[in-house]
Structures are given as structure tokens and as C-alpha cells.
Amino acid sequence: MPSHAGTPGLPLLEKAARILSAFEGRRSTLTLTDVVRHTGLSQTTVHRVMDQLVQIGWLGKDGRRYYLGLGLLELGAFASHHNRLRRAALPHLIALHQATGQWAHLSVLDHGEVLYLEQIGDPRHSTMPYQVGARLPAHCTAAGKALLAFGDTAVVQDLAGDLAPRTRRTLTSGDSLHSELAAVRAEGVAYDRQECFSGVTCVAAPLRGSGRALAAISLSRAGEHADLKRMAHQVAHCARATWASLFDSSRRFEEARREAAGPAPEGDTATVLSWLRFHEWD
Template sequence: MGVSEIAAQIGMPKSGAHRLLQGLVAEHYVSRRSAGTYSVSIKLWELGSAALFGFDLRRKADGVMEALMENTGETVHLSVLDGYQVVYVHKVENAHPVRSYSQIAGRVPAHCVATGKAMIAFKTSGWLDHAVQQLVAATPRTITRPAAFLAEMQKIRSCGYAVNRGEWRTGVNGIAAPIFDGTGAVIAAIGLSGAHDTLNEQRLGELSEQVRQTAQDLSDDLGKSAPHASLLGVINRWGALV
């Protein structure tokens, strides 16, 4: 389609439509052809596919999250990674949730919470080397020493789950495990959070296998319909929207 036709379709002056198209071309959402016409790019298809997958992720996770909450009595989170931040995409609260801790589409530093650590532990060594230069303490228990944090990542990769011991909010603990797609890439994490009084060190250990198995079940289910690895960056970038 040409600029004039596009302007007429969207009810915008031709000059405004041209500026809009230039912005979309710059972001690679639209391609300009030699004849002066424009067409949508593969990037829009990727974004749409990522959004559809995000809805599928929540739909498939909802039942197991409800079951995990009922079995453990703790609030359950489903998170994705966006850069160095966790985005909460779904949550099933228990009868007495920890208030002001998380909200859907809320963001927190990934290195401070269990779902975040469960995901970034499987990043490349280069990614982690850069990440450890940006560790900021949220509480006195946040791991900020690069060597200690990298050791924590190795431990998570070995045991298959991550623990947050008051590293984001004092008195709030968590445990989470990564969710993998059919390519073996980490695309999300599922975890529990609760007050230290109930989710103490002993109970974290007792619940670790249940959390890990829940993540494994979701990984097996999503592996049948997960997007190609090329879409993972789109999912991560637009995690708050999907």
C-alpha cells in the first residue's frame, strides 16, 4: 500500500501517515518497497505470535498454579524475564497473601527474587558477567558480590530451583523453578512466596521438589506448542503485555 492509501484507511493526513510509517520502518515493524509502497514485516508476525503464546502460557499454567497454591497454601507466581527484570504475568494468591509484594505486570530486579534467579541462572556466561556488575541491594540479604552470585547461579543450575531468602523484601521468602520450551530455552518461571514464619528454611526444602516438578510438567506441556527460539527475545521484551 502507498502512503496516500494508508492515510485514507486510518483517517490521517498524508504527512502524518508518512511520519508514522517512517517510525515503524525504523523499528522494523514495516518494510518499504522500492515502488514507494509499504508492507508489514516479519517482526509484527513475531510479536503477534509471542502475544498468542503468552496467553497460552497463562492458560496452561492456571490450573497447575491453582493446584500448587491449594497443596502448599502459599501464593504462586508466574514470571517472565525482560532484560534484568522479572515481570509477573500471573498470580494465584492464598487466603493470606503478603501485601504490597507483587502485582500482575509489576517488575522487580531479577537477581532479588526466586523466579528471576531461576531464569537468569540459565543465561550465558557473558550475560551473567555483565549482570553481576549491576547487582544492587534491596535488603541486607540481597546477594551483591559477583563471586557469590555466580556461585548461586551454579547451585541453581545443579539443583533445578532457586530460593529467595528475604532478598527483595525483608521477611518474605520464595522458591521457584524454570520453565523450558521445546528448544530447551528458559521462557518463564513458576514459584511460591510467603512470609518467613511459614515459608522458612525447612519448608523451602520440603517444597522444592513439588515446585520443580510443577515447572517440569509445564515445560513438558509447553514443549508441544512453544514458539521457535527466534521468538524468545520478543516474548521477553514484551513480557508485560502477554
């Protein structure tokens, strides 16, 4: 059992992490006493923190027993989803960078912003004004346009009413954005002609089958005279190759899951957690 020494001074996040770790393995439901025994924290602290975790949906409660809540499971699935995307895309991003010498990116759409999950480039030759983990407005980035064009129309409608300019070339009217997205759907690629950063151009292609875009592959370079049309062909090819890798990985994962675990009982928290850990595809 963990020692109680020094626990009063622990940060709140570390206390919460200790409490959540108590539910590892097959301990799908625990009492307050169980969690106190596992963490070494005081009963008062555990009760207070667990109540807060219940309120935000990271824990659930049934009588005197606690269990991992759907909010935490959704968060884990979201992280796992991004991890699979990155693993599938990484070799193709590296190949795209090597073939072009430019910066290759993988990104997803999150609440009207582009979130960059991966970035491959050579900082000795050029730099980008953003890094992995950065968020940029979707309406003025090539990746954002690719995702909006093949995404939820409600998101586009929300954005169209408030298009903040970042450079003198940024699209700032709803009509211009809708026209641009129509062109993206027709051509299958999107462009950023110094609309987000002065001196940086970009081309992107959606990662998708016949439905909505799951992510976007993009290629960026500094300078006004980038051959965007030639780059567009290479980016589209990279997106298709990444999609094929992701689809093949998904098929292999589902086959392995069925063979290893069989059908998961509905509502079984321990089984769902096991599935999420397996879903990391180590």
C-alpha cells in the same frame, strides 16, 4: 470509509493503530493513498506517521508500497509466546496455590529483570508486594536465579558487576552470585530468603527441557519460617507438569498448522500474519 471528523485531535498512538489496522487481512502491501482511504486521516498525517513507523521497523517500504515490518512481527510473536506460556501454566499454578495456600507465579527473564506474567493467590489471607506485570531484579529473586542458572551466561556476567542490595540479605558480590547459581544447577531449584523483600521468602523452578530455561514457576509466602524444602518439591513438580503441557500444546499446534496451512512461503507477509493470528490458539 471512516469519517475525517475529529481526526486532527487524535492521539499519535491511535493514529498509528489506525494505520497499522489497514494492513489487516490480505492487504499485505498498501500505498499511501490506500492507507488514507482506509483510515480517514489526512494524507499529511498518514505520511508523517508512516515514516516514523518505518524508522522504528514497524513498517517496511518498497518503492511506493508499504508493508508490515519485522519489528512488529517480532513484537507480535513475543506477545503470542507469553500468551501460550500463561495458558499452559495457569491450571498448574491454580493447583499449586490450592495445594499450598501460597502465592504461585509465572515469570520470564527480560534484560536482567524478572517479568511476572501471572500470579495466583488469595489476597484475603496474604498479599505480595508486587503484581502481574511487575519487574524485579533477577539476582535477588528465586525466579530470577532459576532463569539465570539455566540461561545465557553473558547476562549473568553483566549482572555480576552491579548487584544492588534490596535488603540486608541480598547477594551483592559476583562470587556469591556465581556460587548460588551453581547450587541452583545442582539442586534444580532456587531460593529467595528475604533477599528481595524483607519478610517474603520464595522458591522457584525453571521451566525447561534439556536446554535453557524458558520461564520459571515460583511459590512465595510471607514470614521467615517457610518450609522452603517442602515447597521446592511442589514447585518442581508444577514446573514439570507445565512443561509437559506446553510441549504437548506445541506439538498439537504444529500438527494443526501443517494440516491447515501447509508450508509457509518464505517472505510472504500475509502468510506470516495469518500464522501469528493462528498462533494465539483460541
